[in-house]
């Protein structure tokens with residue numbers, strides 16, 4: 627781009643691949659070939675594991691093939707104050723540990739009619755609270771005095 631007359635025929639020094647967890651295994655292998663055969667550095671950023679604590683296939687292949695893997699120092703904390711290392715998915719506010727690996731947050735449309743909409747969100751938790759499915763909202767509800775429960779009565 628720019629003064630050299632367009633995007634074609636110019637030397638690429640490096641590639642940056644963001645949200646790399648969404649790469650397929652094949653795409654990651656292609657990236658490795660770009661590094662080896664074209665001598666272009668590739669920097670991939672992304673999550674390693676999904677809300678079920680399983681590696682994304684693309685992230686798994688990246689870890690297998692990468693020359694170097696660095697854990698970025700993220701400041702995310704669980705509501706309890708521990709370092710948040712796990713991703714939680716919530717559907718209508720309730721944490722789930724099963725489902726499609728990739729669902730973009732916000733609103734998921736279910737069913738062919740498209741009338742059933744569920745709010746899908748993501749948060750970060752420490753491993754303990756991920757295992758216990760204790761999101762910040764769940765923890766708050768659990769510490770509420772029993773005499774304000776049940777809701778909506």
Ligand SMILES: [Zn+2]
Nearest residue numbers: 704706752755
């Ligand atoms: Zn925690």
